[in-house]
Amino acid sequence: MKTNIHQLLTQTPLDTEVVVKGWVRNRRGSKQVAFLTLNDGSTPHTIQIVVNFDTIAEEILKGITTGACLKVVGKLIASQGQQAKEVVAQSIEVYGLADGETYPLQPRKHSLEFIRENAHLRARTATFGAVFRIRHSLAFAVHEYFNKEGFYYVNTPIITASDAEGAGQMFRVTTLDLQQPPQTEEGQLDFAEDFFGRSTNLTVSGQLEAELLALGLGKVYTFGPTFRAENSNTTRHLSEFWMIEPEMAFYNIQDNMDLAEDFVKYVIRYALQHNPEDLQFLEKRLLDEEKNKKQEERSPMPLVEKLNFVLDHSFERITYTEAINILLNSKPHKKKKFTYEVKWGIDLQSEHERYLVEKHFKKPVIIVDYPKAIKAFYMKSNDQEEVGKETVRAMDVLFPGIGEIIGGSQREENYEKLTERMTAMNISLEEMWWYLDTRRFGTAPHSGFGLGFERLVQFVTGMTNIRDVIPFPRTPKNADF
């Protein structure tokens, strides 16, 4: 039976003959004995291999440095050193050496920027091992949650012709000859000649398609790649990221918020239960990293405590109007510390959101009922409101440290109101005929939201740069590996 290092450390009884395969993290030694620490990705911990030179020819150890991959046959025994268990080698087979002169990773702390430049090898580091294991757990928990709640997993297209969503700049998909593109008589690019016979792009959201499926299947969710060609250079934006978009028939905005909170708590709890050692490792990493920071820039609580805090407290729910009033009465506003003016109708800026979440409530906050003027066409209008202060049933879930983690709304199901709004916003009714058909035939109240998966992974792992929570980050000017 194949055993991994996690099993060796936690389950395998002592004095068992074992086979260990993994990559060397570190090597120490003296004349008689060498110590290798090995990791195989199954655990944040390493197992120590003891090599006595009277058993193993010293020649075999030549060239085995950090990064080498080995197969070790030996016996699992109680360690004389600080770790509980270790393996005394009986034989060693070298799968591959890693030339010390050129192998980039060393048994020392590297900067995250350096490791990012070597993203092809970073799965071998303790930090990224932990991050990617947690990422897996969260992804698995997403499916588990929705499955248990009666949702269907649906796949929406990655190549779309829709350009009505307005979620951001899009990547064009084309097979046209860019050297000599076909032109129409007016001198425009002739997309009739293109592969699909029309202009197509990578999806910026699966929401509109998910709505079609929800209005038939009831409760659905998507979990897939999403693309935005925005020139965003921040620690929380990617050009290619994974989005989770549940869409539910017969859910109003309250149901939508309840679901969002329950869902996020479920997946965080899952990671706490399934990756305690990885989280402990990352917690320690974060503490080390923040040692050099000023007190006020450090995280207010350790990682695991922060996650438990989120589970133990209900998210604060306030309306946009209430949020504006809190901000108007806040110290930074009165002392004119905000860069952006606070008044009803503005889109809340990062500094405002951060004040509400990190200073005022000190926990996750859900803001609802945003001004209609700053939100998308498909969001349901609230009734009977003061002229000039119309709102829509939109909600954002704000998390400390990363800001908006979820954006959602109840959708406008009324055909007349929807088309009126689309016309006002210059969105083509003809192109969106398929979307409007759901309102024309058997329309139903429904809601949904989108959650940026990487932002969730960021929050749970405490990683501050979103490029460090996806194996192959795509950002402006960077598509390496």
Place this chain on the structure above:
RNA sequence: UCCUCUUUAGCUCAGCUGGUUAGAGCACCUGACUGUUAAUCAGGGGGUCCUUGGUUCGAGCCCAAGAAGAGGAGCCA
């Protein structure tokens, strides 16, 4: 896209007011050491000082342009 900062050995960094042969720790190699834990000790090799142009007798250091990276902002998830 805007603002700020950064770029010197494989990595992390130092390098004074512009001055002659550019340094340290770690990594790597060689050797020492009776079980190490960031092992330790001794020695060795290793440099396009981001690029281009300029100022100067002389530039790692000053000036200009550009590139890349980081942080923040905007856009958003």
